[in-house]
Amino acid sequence: MRRVYLDHNATTPVDAAVLDAMLPFFSEDFGNASSIHNFGQRARAAVETAREQVAALIKARAQEIVFTSGGTESDNHAIFGVAQNSPRAENGTPHIITTSIEHEAVLNTCQALEKKGIGVTYLAVNRQGLIDLGELRQAIRPETILISVMHANNEIGTVQPLAEIGKIAAEADVYFHTDAVQSAGKILVDVQAYKLDLLALSGHKIYAPKGVGAIYIKSGTRLKQLLYGGHHQRGFRPGTENVPGIVGLGKAAELARIALADDNARISALRDKLEQGLLARIPDAHANGAQASRTPNTTNIRFPGIEGEALIIALDLKGLACSTGAACSSGAVEPSHVLTAIGLTAPDARSSIRFSLGRHTAEEDIDRTLEIVPAAVAQLRGLSPTYRRQAITLR
Amino acid sequence: MNRSIALDSLPAAVAELTPGLVAVAMSGGVDSSTVAAVLQRQGRPIVGLTMQLWNQRRLPELQGDGPEQHRCCSLDDVYDAKRVAQQLDFPHYVVNFEDQFEQRVVRPFVEQYLAGRTPIACTNCNTDVKFEPLLRMARQIGAETLATGHYARIRFAEANGRYQLLRAREDSKDQSYFLWGLTQEQLAHSEFPLGELSKDEVRALARRMNLPVAEKPESMELCFVPNGNYVQFIQAYSLERKLPVTSAEGDIVREDGAVIGHHNGVHNYTIGQRKGLGLAAGKPLYVLSIDSKNNRVVVAEDAALRSSAVEIEDVNWISISEPTAPFSAEVKIRHKHQAAPATVEALPGNCARIRFDSPQRAVTPGQAAAVYSGDVVLAGGWIK
Numbered sequence: 001m002r003r004v005y006l007d008h009n010a011t012t013p014v015d016a017a018v019l020d021a022m023l024p025f026f027s028e029d030f031g032n033a034s035s036i037h038n039f040g041q042r043a044r045a046a047v048e049t050a051r052e053q054v055a056a057l058i059k060a061r062a063q064e065i066v067f068t069s070g071g072t073e074s075d076n077h078a079i080f081g082v083a084q085n086s087p088r089a090e091n092g093t094p095h096i097i098t099t100s101i102e103h104e105a106v107l108n109t110c111q112a113l114e115k116k117g118i119g120v121t122y123l124a125v126n127r128q129g130l131i132d133l134g135e136l137r138q139a140i141r142p143e144t145i146l147i148s149v150m151h152a153n154n155e156i157g158t159v160q161p162l163a164e165i166g167k168i169a170a171e172a173d174v175y176f177h178t179d180a181v182q183s184a185g186k187i188l189v190d191v192q193a194y195k196l197d198l199l200a201l202s203g204h205k206i207y208a209p210k211g212v213g214a215i216y217i218k219s220g221t222r223l224k225q226l227l228y229g230g231h232h233q234r235g236f237r238p239g240t241e242n243v244p245g246i247v248g249l250g251k252a253a254e255l256a257r258i259a260l261a262d263d264n265a266r267i268s269a270l271r272d273k274l275e276q277g278l279l280a281r282i283p284d285a286h287a288n289g290a291q292a293s294r295t296p297n298t299t300n301i302r303f304p305g306i307e308g309e310a311l312i313i314a315l316d317l318k319g320l321a322c323s324t325g326a327a328c329s330s331g332a333v334e335p336s337h338v339l340t341a342i343g344l345t346a347p348d349a350r351s352s353i354r355f356s357l358g359r360h361t362a363e364e365d366i367d368r369t370l371e372i373v374p375a376a377v378a379q380l381r382g383l384s385p386t387y388r389r390q391a392i393t394l395r
Numbered sequence: 396m397n398r399s400i401a402l403d404s405l406p407a408a409v410a411e412l413t414p415g416l417v418a419v420a421m422s423g424g425v426d427s428s429t430v431a432a433v434l435q436r437q438g439r440p441i442v443g444l445t446m447q448l449w450n451q452r453r454l455p456e457l458q459g460d461g462p463e464q465h466r467c468c469s470l471d472d473v474y475d476a477k478r479v480a481q482q483l484d485f486p487h488y489v490v491n492f493e494d495q496f497e498q499r500v501v502r503p504f505v506e507q508y509l510a511g512r513t514p515i516a517c518t519n520c521n522t523d524v525k526f527e528p529l530l531r532m533a534r535q536i537g538a539e540t541l542a543t544g545h546y547a548r549i550r551f552a553e554a555n556g557r558y559q560l561l562r563a564r565e566d567s568k569d570q571s572y573f574l575w576g577l578t579q580e581q582l583a584h585s586e587f588p589l590g591e592l593s594k595d596e597v598r599a600l601a602r603r604m605n606l607p608v609a610e611k612p613e614s615m616e617l618c619f620v621p622n623g624n625y626v627q628f629i630q631a632y633s634l635e636r637k638l639p640v641t642s643a644e645g646d647i648v649r650e651d652g653a654v655i656g657h658h659n660g661v662h663n664y665t666i667g668q669r670k671g672l673g674l675a676a677g678k679p680l681y682v683l684s685i686d687s688k689n690n691r692v693v694v695a696e697d698a699a700l701r702s703s704a705v706e707i708e709d710v711n712w713i714s715i716s717e718p719t720a721p722f723s724a725e726v727k728i729r730h731k732h733q734a735a736p737a738t739v740e741a742l743p744g745n746c747a748r749i750r751f752d753s754p755q756r757a758v759t760p761g762q763a764a765a766v767y768s769g770d771v772v773l774a775g776g777w778i779k
Binding site: 313314 | 416442486490491531532534535536573656
């Protein structure tokens with residue numbers, strides 16, 4: 001069975017060029033980047049090249065990039081790092097502002113801090129998934145130490161106005177962090193234009209392997225480190241560098257930077273074809289948050305009367321991979337906090353599924369999807385007691 | 396009788412081949428894992444579905460000490476089901492039915508207990524979760540039928556054009572008592588491949604097919620009560636959900652109203668219970684009834700616990716259409732009860748009256764009565 005993969009917001013395949021770049025650093029150039037000998041020097045050179053490549057993707061300077069194990073560590077580092085470095089006594093209990101649609105890497109970190117007595121404001125979003133800048137301004141208090149707003153949302157693709165938020169943060173003299181895991185490599189990311197102090201990104205969302213990521217820390221940012229150990233990465237993020245992973249992340253960042261404009265145009269055209277095709281072919285289907293500025297690869301569509309979970313399984317059995325909500329530890333689907341935050345009822349949230357395209361998505365993948373999904377939705381609705389009931393009451 | 400059987404000598408009803416995708420409800424235990432393996436050996440396309448029913452992190456105070464016991468809905472069981480699917484190489488999905496399970500099983504269970512009844516959660520789970528939303532999901536994803544590890548049998552009777560529910564061939568494992576709520580539609584789309592097998596045969600098959608769960612112990616307790624302590628669970632859940640609990644102490648009385656002791660909340664008692672009453676009477680006394688309205692527990696001597704007639708409600712006529720005249724049958728009023736001869740009469744409003752040939756002990760409101768004719772389950776209902 002030819003399988004179609006439309007779940008690139010979950011993860012991406014390692015690009016062939018990325019894999020090629022990584023391979024020598026497993027067995028041939030296996031040195032520890034901290035060693036003084038030639039083996040170490042070759043690894044060090046590769047790591048520093050990667051640092052420059054990642055910096056270039058987000059318009060940062062190389063020394064502002066620290067490699068981590070991924071987006072979750074980077075988010076934890078940024079948020080815990082700021083919170084634990086703030087002098088408590090000065091302005092009372094420290095306060096953080098974030099949004100209600102963040103990834104768990106941010107949400108659960110903030111919740112952990114709340115248990116330690118730190119105040120957290122979770123900004124609401126409108127139906128398109130955008131925060132209100134007025135509300136953000138009002139939420140800032142003298143004791144606010146950090147604003148953490150994700151760049152692009154993983155489920156609906158909404159892109160927050162980081163430039164405006166950065167301006168507000170700078171005026172209030174509050175650190176500004178963004179989770180750019182879903183935007184880096186997909187749309188322009190510019191730490192200077194957005195006046196960012198901190199940014200998290202992840203390798204496996206941009207065709208590098210899993211288990212590697214980076215945090216951007218603007219020079220001069222006062223941040224407590226998360227891990228303690230050796231002197232790697234200036235002692236700020238100890239642990240022997242994952243050289244092949246870092247090399248892969250660097251290469252992937254370079255490829256993304258070069259291909260960004262072309263990828264963007266091609267993928268958004270395919271996404272639009274998919275979205276419009278589904279809305280045209282399936283009665284009573286709606287795109288969630290589609291009016292906002294979105295990442296070019298993401299569409300989230302709700303099909304009232306179906307259980308998204310059942311549709312995902314039905315589609316997977318037919319060879320189409322897409323997703324709904326967030327998987328919990330057992331692998332079962334939990335209702336999406338993002339979709340309820342944009343104002344969907346629980347049943348509407350459960351009837352929504354996400355398609356996320358990628359660099360290797362072809363036109364025929366979209367054509368195949370446009371064949372499979374309408375048939376599956378019709379099959380599910382035919383067996384849904386709620387949909388029939390709705391149809392009757394509509395009459 | 397540890398008979399070893401070969402895969403190619405499966406009983407005919409199990410070895411029969413049917414085309415079409417079949418979804419297997421997999422709990423991670425040996426029974427449902429064997430169902431999946433057997434169906435796959437028969438060449439049937441299968442998909443495994445494991446229900447996430449209850450978040451064990453809820454009510455953490457009930458976890459108790461020591462290593463986790465095997466029970467449904469624990470992550471370990473989900474992983475066991477996944478391991479079986481990976482080993483046999485068929486698609487497997489975990490599906491979230493936590494909401495339905497709480498609304499249709501856990502909450503009614505607690506509410507019934509608080510109302511002085513003794514509910515059976517497994518029947519509700521079968522009727523309202525496994526063979527309702529799960530079966531529907533199975534069909535929505537393209538499966539023709541849902542196969543489960545229940546020990547019971549389904550047969551289509553040409554004579555009356557109905558699907559009939561039958562006891563398992565092996566009476567000691569028979570679970571037909573818990574399945575009387577199934578509709579014709581549900582029976583038509585369900586399969587119980589283990590109905591022809593004994594537990595020993597199932598374990599032998601599991602070993603022979605090298606299933607990683609072949610030696611897994613059976614779960615005996617209610618799956619959502621982690622440590623088997625119902626009373627503790629009911630209290631913790633009621634507190635979390637702010638259900639009114641009359642945990643107030645009250646009187647233990649005799650049938651004539653004479654107070655002979657004190658109880659610490661009516662939900663701590665079940666009908667027929669003798670132990671733990673704290674009564675010092677000459678003859679052994681048993682709980683006769685629970686009067687939650689007046690917060691009393693009524694006790695009596697053994698003879699008073701015997702009833703010769705009982706009415707049931709929400710009756711489901713399963714293998715026959717509703718009969719117009721009284722008829723003779725055997726009626727089972729508890730899982731471990733030996734079905735007793737009785738005369739059964741349908742009453743208006745989905746009820747029925749059962750008159751036992753000889754009085755039965757501890758007929759308990761909230762439990763189910765299943766009406767059999769030989770191996771066939773004719774009907775079932777809730778004891779009023």
